[in-house]
Amino acid sequence: MTKSFGSHTVLEGISFDVPRGATSAIMGPSGTGKSVLLKNIIGLLRPDRGEIWVDGEETVRMREKDLYRIRRKFGVLFQDGALFGSMNIYDNIAFPLREHTRRSEGEIRRITLEKAAMVGLLDHLKKFPGEVSGGMKKRAGFARALVMEPELIFFDEPDSGLDPVRVSYLDELVKKIQEETGATFIIITHNIPSVMRVADHVGVLYRSGLVRFASKDEMLLDDNPIIRQFLAGRANGPIGMDELATEESDVERDLVARSVRRAEERKAQRELERDRDVLQV
Amino acid sequence: MAMVVPGISKVGNVVREIGSMAAVGIESVRRIFSRPWPVAEFLDQCWFIAKVTTVPVILISIPFGMVISLQVGALIRQLGADAHLGSALVLAVVREQAPIATALLIAGAGGSAMCADIGSRKIRDELAAMEVMSINPIQRVVMPRVVAATLIAVLLDAVVSAAGLAGGWFFAVQVLGVSSSSFFASFNELSQLPDLWMALVKAGVFGFIAGVVACYKGLSCKGGPKGVGDAVNQAVVITFILLFFVNFVLTAVYFNFVPQKV
Numbered sequence: 001m002t003k004s005f006g007s008h009t010v011l012e013g014i015s016f017d018v019p020r021g022a023t024s025a026i027m028g029p030s031g032t033g034k035s036v037l038l039k040n041i042i043g044l045l046r047p048d049r050g051e052i053w054v055d056g057e058e059t060v061r062m063r064e065k066d067l068y069r070i071r072r073k074f075g076v077l078f079q080d081g082a083l084f085g086s087m088n089i090y091d092n093i094a095f096p097l098r099e100h101t102r103r104s105e106g107e108i109r110r111i112t113l114e115k116a117a118m119v120g121l122l123d124h125l126k127k128f129p130g131e132v133s134g135g136m137k138k139r140a141g142f143a144r145a146l147v148m149e150p151e152l153i154f155f156d157e158p159d160s161g162l163d164p165v166r167v168s169y170l171d172e173l174v175k176k177i178q179e180e181t182g183a184t185f186i187i188i189t190h191n192i193p194s195v196m197r198v199a200d201h202v203g204v205l206y207r208s209g210l211v212r213f214a215s216k217d218e219m220l221l222d223d224n225p226i227i228r229q230f231l232a233g234r235a236n237g238p239i240g241m242d243e244l245a246t247e248e249s250d251v252e253r254d255l256v257a258r259s260v261r262r263a264e265e266r267k268a269q270r271e272l273e274r275d276r277d278v279l280q281v
Numbered sequence: 282m283a284m285v286v287p288g289i290s291k292v293g294n295v296v297r298e299i300g301s302m303a304a305v306g307i308e309s310v311r312r313i314f315s316r317p318w319p320v321a322e323f324l325d326q327c328w329f330i331a332k333v334t335t336v337p338v339i340l341i342s343i344p345f346g347m348v349i350s351l352q353v354g355a356l357i358r359q360l361g362a363d364a365h366l367g368s369a370l371v372l373a374v375v376r377e378q379a380p381i382a383t384a385l386l387i388a389g390a391g392g393s394a395m396c397a398d399i400g401s402r403k404i405r406d407e408l409a410a411m412e413v414m415s416i417n418p419i420q421r422v423v424m425p426r427v428v429a430a431t432l433i434a435v436l437l438d439a440v441v442s443a444a445g446l447a448g449g450w451f452f453a454v455q456v457l458g459v460s461s462s463s464f465f466a467s468f469n470e471l472s473q474l475p476d477l478w479m480a481l482v483k484a485g486v487f488g489f490i491a492g493v494v495a496c497y498k499g500l501s502c503k504g505g506p507k508g509v510g511d512a513v514n515q516a517v518v519i520t521f522i523l524l525f526f527v528n529f530v531l532t533a534v535y536f537n538f539v540p541q542k543v
Binding site for chain 1: 317401402405406407409410412413414415416417421
């Protein structure tokens with residue numbers, strides 16, 4: 001898929017398949033369009049070209065009504081939780097249940113408390129989002145994302161604004177819940193230690209293109225200079241300070257050529273895989 | 282090469298803006314008929330708008346009625362017709378002042394708060410979160426506000442009319458020495474019942490416009506807290522301009538279709 005804003009192409013020829021029931025991380029330097037990619041997948045933005053398949057259904061050309069139906073399979077944790085400021089944590093977590101199901105208040109209470117216990121928020125349910133820390137907001141957002149038992153959970157920078165200890169707690173929580181629920185997790189981040197802990201598959205975005213999407217072990221052994229520099233967090237290498245700089249290195253030309261080639265390969269492959277049990281994005 | 286007309290992009294922006302505003306309006310009307318109906322949100326909003334507008338609008342209205350009494354009273358006394366002061370007051374207050382004052386307050390007090398609320402939800406990603414929870418923000422957030430603004434505007438119009446007439450009556454009787462009975466008896470000399478209906482319709486339309494503009498501006502704001510401030514500012518200005526324009530159009534249409542007494 002490709003997405004531009006005005007004359008600025010944010011994502012170009014991105015193509016990858018997300019394996020079902022595993023945790024995938026999308027990484028990349030700041031400003032490479034990771035969040036835009038996420039917004040495209042969940043349908044808040046529509047790509048200019050290309051297709052996105054969720055559970056055997058194409059969402060790009062989908063009608064609004066069907067998109068709302070597909071989204072019931074989604075749970076999204078936004079960057080700062082995106083909790084409703086006018087409700088306390090309990091009501092925030094219960095909100096999707098109240099809106100979408102006809103369950104009794106007792107049942108809603110049971111499910112809400114169960115999810116709140118999962119993320120360790122039982123003591124803070126009466127507080128409002130403005131009164132709790134960033135980590136709590138994220139956990140509350142996580143509980144809210146889980147409450148409808150989604151098949152697909154997205155995380156937009158779950159580690160931003162948290163200290164390293166909290167990040168690893170959150171990672172453990174993510175890992176535990178992934179194992180319990182068996183849902184597909186997609187994490188947008190640039191925190192490498194966190195990816196190493198939780199992700200099974202890793203994709204690296206750079207300058208509007210996808211460098212590679214593969215399993216974590218393959219990525220670690222990859223000798224592409226961009227991937228090596230990024231995973232090692234070094235300053236010297238092809239990744240510069242300014243994401244929008246225009247000079248093109250050999251590496252980037254190679255990258256563009258490879259992404260075009262891969263797009264073609266994927267297209268052929270996608271036709272084959274459509275019927276199989278593979279979640280395609 | 283394409284011809285470049287200076288300022289053409291500005292015109293395009295204005296047209297686009299009007300179009301999106303109309304789209305928000307139409308969509309929220311369409312959403313009135315879909316389920317589930319956010320009753321609690323609607324009642325909350327009604328209460329909120331009524332709470333912030335009722336007292337100020339009464340305080341505006343009473344002196345306005347008194348001023349009309351004062352202005353017209355002096356003139357009408359020279360003609361020896363002070364008994365007919367009530368008719369002039371009804372004309373001014375019920376027909377024109379009440380719907381406009383209502384709408385100004387709904388836009389200035391209710392709409393600005395509404396716009397700031399939606400705008401800050403927008404920049405905190407709350408609306409996006411709602412959307413990915415498969416909840417349409419137009420139905421859940423915008424529609425109840427627009428309907429509440431419309432309903433409260435109609436109800437408020439009645440309050441404003443009564444307060445304005447009360448202010449005018451007080452001034453006429455206490456200061457100008459007009460008798461109460463002739464003041465009330467002259468009410469229907471220049472105006473008729475349809476004038477009241479029209480005033481209520483006007484107030485409803487103005488309330489709807491104020492609600493739609495406020496919600497649209499809130500929905501389309503971007504760029505952090507400053508964006509919210511700008512959006513509120515624009516929402517109030519746009520609403521005021523639209524109100525006076527729509528008021529003229531509605532009045533012209535009304536005069537064309539309903540025969541007037543004078």
